[in-house]
Amino acid sequence: xxxxxxxxxxxxxxxxxxxxxxxxxxxxxxxxxxxxxxxxxxxxxxxxxxxxxxxxxxxxxxxxxxxxxxxxxxxxxxxxxxxxxxxxxxxxxxxxxxxxxxxxxxxxxxxxxxxxxxxxxxxxxxxxxxxxxxxxxxxxxxxxxxxxxxxxxxxxxxxxxxxxxxxxxxxxxxxxxxxxxxxxxxxxxxxxxxxxxxxxxxxxxxxxxxxxxxxxxxxxxxxxxxxxxxxxxxxxxxxxxxxxxxxxxxxxxxxxxxxxxxxxxxxxxxxxxxxxxxxxxxxxxxxxxxxxxxxxxxxxxxxxxxxxxxxxxxxxxxxxxxxxxxxxxxxxxxxxxxxxxx
Amino acid sequence: xxxxxxxxxxxxxxxxxxxxxxxxxxxxxxxxxxxxxxxxxxxxxxxxxxxxxxxxxxxxxxxxxxxxxxxxxxxxxxxxxxxxxxxxxxxxxxxxxxxxxxxxxxxxxxxxxxxxxxxxxxxxxxxxxxxxxxxxxxxxxxxxxxxxxxxxxxxxxxxxxxxxxxxxxxxxxxxxxxxxxxxxxxxxxxxxxxxxxxxxxxxx
Numbered sequence: 197x198x199x200x201x202x203x204x205x206x207x208x209x210x211x212x213x214x215x216x217x218x219x220x221x222x223x224x225x226x227x228x229x230x231x232x233x234x235x236x237x238x239x240x241x242x243x244x245x246x247x248x249x250x251x252x253x254x255x256x257x258x259x260x261x262x263x264x265x266x267x268x269x270x271x272x273x274x275x276x277x278x279x280x281x282x283x284x285x286x287x288x289x290x291x292x293x294x295x296x297x298x299x300x301x302x303x304x305x306x307x308x309x310x311x312x313x314x315x316x317x318x319x320x321x322x323x324x325x326x327x328x329x330x331x332x333x334x335x336x337x338x339x340x341x342x343x344x345x346x347x348x349x350x351x352x353x354x355x356x357x358x359x360x361x362x363x364x365x366x367x368x369x370x371x372x373x374x375x376x377x378x379x380x381x382x383x384x385x386x387x388x389x390x391x392x393x394x395x396x397x398x399x400x401x402x403x404x405x406x407x408x409x410x411x412x413x414x415x416x417x418x419x420x421x422x423x424x425x426x427x428x429x430x431x432x433x434x435x436x437x438x439x440x441x442x443x444x445x446x447x448x449x450x451x452x453x454x455x456x457x458x459x460x461x462x463x464x465x466x467x468x469x470x471x472x473x474x475x476x477x478x479x480x481x482x483x484x485x486x487x488x489x490x491x492x493x494x495x496x497x498x499x500x501x502x503x504x505x506x507x508x509x510x511x512x513x514x515x516x517x518x519x520x521x522x523x524x525x526x527x528x529x530x531x532x533x534x535x536x537x538x
Numbered sequence: 539x540x541x542x543x544x545x546x547x548x549x550x551x552x553x554x555x556x557x558x559x560x561x562x563x564x565x566x567x568x569x570x571x572x573x574x575x576x577x578x579x580x581x582x583x584x585x586x587x588x589x590x591x592x593x594x595x596x597x598x599x600x601x602x603x604x605x606x607x608x609x610x611x612x613x614x615x616x617x618x619x620x621x622x623x624x625x626x627x628x629x630x631x632x633x634x635x636x637x638x639x640x641x642x643x644x645x646x647x648x649x650x651x652x653x654x655x656x657x658x659x660x661x662x663x664x665x666x667x668x669x670x671x672x673x674x675x676x677x678x679x680x681x682x683x684x685x686x687x688x689x690x691x692x693x694x695x696x697x698x699x700x701x702x703x704x705x706x707x708x709x710x711x712x713x714x715x716x717x718x719x720x721x722x723x724x725x726x727x728x729x730x731x732x733x734x735x736x737x738x739x740x741x742x
Contacts, residue, residue, distance in 0.1 A: 234569065237556050260650045272696045274658055275689045282685060283661070288603025334606045342661050342686065343654040346613055352606045388556030392565065400576055407580040407611040414586075415616030426618030429712050432641070432656060433621060435649070442715035491649045 238391035238535050239509035240365045240384045244319070245516075246397070247326075247363035249501040250354040251317030253494055254329055257347065258310035261336055262303065268340045269293040269302045275342050283341035292331070293339035308332060316358070319368020326363065330355040350498040353400045357505070361393025394535045397505040402463035409459035418456050421449030427490060435491035455482060466506055469536065479503045508534035575601050579608045620712040622663035623656075624690065625728070628700035636698060639708075640690070662686050662731075663707050669729060684732070691734030702735035 267273045277294055280286065296302045309332025315325035333355055337348045357363075364370040366384035417423040425448050428438045441448055458478045465471040480500055487496030504512075557565065575598045581591035595602065602608045624640040640659050646652035665683035667675050691703050711724040 230566065231562060234565070235557055235562050257650065260648060260654065263651055264654075267693050267697070268654070272692050273689070274693050275686065276692070279685050279689055282682070285599055285603045285608060288600045289606070289608075290604060330605075334604070337606050338603075340654075342658045342689075345653060345657050347650075347653075348606070349609045349611070356605060392569070396569075396572070399573065403576050403580070404611045408613045408615065411610070411612030411615030413616075417617040418615075423614065423618055425715060426712060427614060429714075429718065430618065430621045431710055432623060439718050442718040445715060448715075492653060494650050 233535075234392055234395055235388050236391055236535070237386035237388050238394055239386050240362050240390035241367070241509040241512055242504055242507055242534065243358070243361045243363045243390050243393055244365065244367040244384075245512055246354060246501055246504050247319065247322070247358050248317055248367065249497070249504070250351065250358060251313050251315075251329070253347075253498050253501065254333065254351055254355070255310060255313035255317060256494065257351065258306060258313050258332065258336075261340075262306045262310065265302050265306050266299055268336070268343055269296065269306070270299065273340070275340065277339075280339065280341060284338055289334075289338040289341075291335040291339040293335055305332075305335065309336065319364040319370050320373075322364025322368055322370050323359075326355065326358045330359055345495070347492070347495040347498055349404070350495065350502060353404070354397060354498065354502055356400075357393040357397040360396060361390050362387055363393070365390070391535050394505045397502055398466075398535065401502045401505065402466070405459050405462040409456065409462070412456055412459070418452060421452045424448050424452040424455065433490040433492075436489040438489060454478075458482065467536070472506060472536065476503055476506055506536070508536065510534070571598070571601070574598060575605070575607050578602075580610050580612075584610045584612065621656075621710045622659045623708050623710065624659045624662065624731075625706045625708055626691075626694055626703050628694065628698055628703040630698075630700050636700065658690060659707065662690070663709065666707055666729060666731070669727075687731045688734055692736075695734075695736060702733055704733040705731045707731055 261268055271277060275283070280289075280294075292305050293302060296305050308328065312325045312328035312332055315321055316329045330352070333348065333351050337344045337352070362384070365387070371384070412418040412423070415423065417426060422445075425441075427433060428441060428448075458475065462475055462479070466475045480503070483496035483499045483503075485496075487493035574594075578591050578595045578598065579602055581588045582595045583592070625637070626640070627635060627637045630636055641652045641656040643652060646655050662683055665679055665686070667679045671679075687705055691705055694700070694703050707729050709727040709729075711726050713722065713724055716722075717724060
């Protein structure tokens with residue numbers, strides 16, 4: 197089954213053009229490939245779905261920041277403002293909390309971040325809410341470096357894509373309020389900006405998996421196939437007791453090696469259509485597993501959200517509107533491609 | 539191999555429908571800067587890290603800092619190690635003793651709040667060398683972890699209203715499968731991180 201949205205004559209023309217480009221020289225081939233990769237218009241639907249999921253996770257994260265705002269961002273919190281330089285790169289890692297001189301100001305700052313995340317979720321004033329959401333995330337993370345972890349890295353990755361792309365062009369209040377003449381809520385004109393944004397998330401995600409996998413190669417337990425036990429036996433992470441696996445070392449071995457191979461191979465094998473489904477399915481399994489067994493559900497959901505950048509718009513449309521898609525003809529769906537590769 | 543890539547012609551209608559050549563050139567420049575800012579940080583740290591990547595990263599520090607891109611992405615690497623918590627024992631104004639731990643799964647809810655507090659103990663413990671490390675290593679490391687522990691102490695004193703607080707780091711023993719099967723009794727390693735009181739001029 198094809199995973200890309202079947203764009204107009206994409207396969208035939210692109211293969212031929214690659215050869216044509218190569219005839220014109222190696223450099224021209226690279227330029228053509230680069231332009232095709234980044235600047236082919238794409239359906240913005242996956243970006244809109246990513247926006248909603250990111251907005252929900254970010255809003256929840258903002259609420260949790262607010263639960264103990266003085267400890268996270270206050271002068272007498274976990275880390276005094278004059279000590280932040282010890283853990284991040286001052287003055288470049290800016291934060292609006294550095295200007296907050298009172299508990300009220302801290303709550304106003306956190307409240308602005310929460311409001312922006314909610315607006316981002318519903319898609320109201322989306323370009324502005326995406327920028328403010330990113331500023332809120334960066335402010336919180338840079339002010340409280342003792343308290344951040346992979347969730348914040350992933351939300352940052354997603355928000356940069358949402359700032360760049362037209363994530364409010366469908367499935368949004370912006371779309372709804374923009375007038376009835378724009379067609380159904382899930383439809384929007386394919387655009388280069390949507391493609392650039394999705395590509396940025398895809399490439400960044402591959403960088404994350406590459407370095408995460410490469411870092412594991414430094415550890416003996418990953419080579420020995422015992423690393424997963426280290427996560428299972430760690431009582432500070434445990435939310436699902438899997439210690440019964442102690443009697444099944446080969447299962448632990450297989451799971452460890454599968455995780456390592458998946459992470460290392462992801463940057464290469466998520467692109468071909470043949471292997472993409474397998475790698476995305478493994479991503480869902482690994483991240484849900486981390487969420488359920490280690491209590492990091494927000495991180496797991498954020499990583500799965502980032503993986504949605506590889507999901508073709510047609511498939512997302514099928515999941516969201518299984519009946520309406522059958523009613524509509526091909527001509528009524530956006531003609532842009534989803535940014536896959538081969 | 540390159541010929542197997544399915545790419546569109548540079549001047550194909552699909553590409554030109556969007557952006558002009560000038561716009562694509564400008565976007566390409568911006569994307570290359572962004573790509574460099576994404577790839578260099580994990581090469582530049584944590585250790586082992588590349589000196590070249592670290593030097594190349596210098597001019598990009600404003601961008602990396604502003605967009606929160608400075609990550610190593612080495613999740614559970616090189617090996618998933620033992621977890622760490624902080625134990626605190628506080629003397630209250632009436633002379634009573636109060637104690638607790640960071641993180642505390644029983645009280646730190648929701649789970650995301652627990653994780654945000656868990657990171658405090660994990661990041662501080664990462665700076666504390668093993669008890670058998672040479673004295674000069676211990677002393678150097680103390681200059682890094684002590685200001686952070688002091689911040690934790692001040693936060694606890696503010697929250698609980700105490701006079702002084704003693705803080706220990708606990709390395710939770712990571713049992714191997716055989717120890718779990720035999721239900722072996724194991725003990726955690728506790729390292730003292732000092733006792734802290736309100737300093738002059740910083741009373742609650």
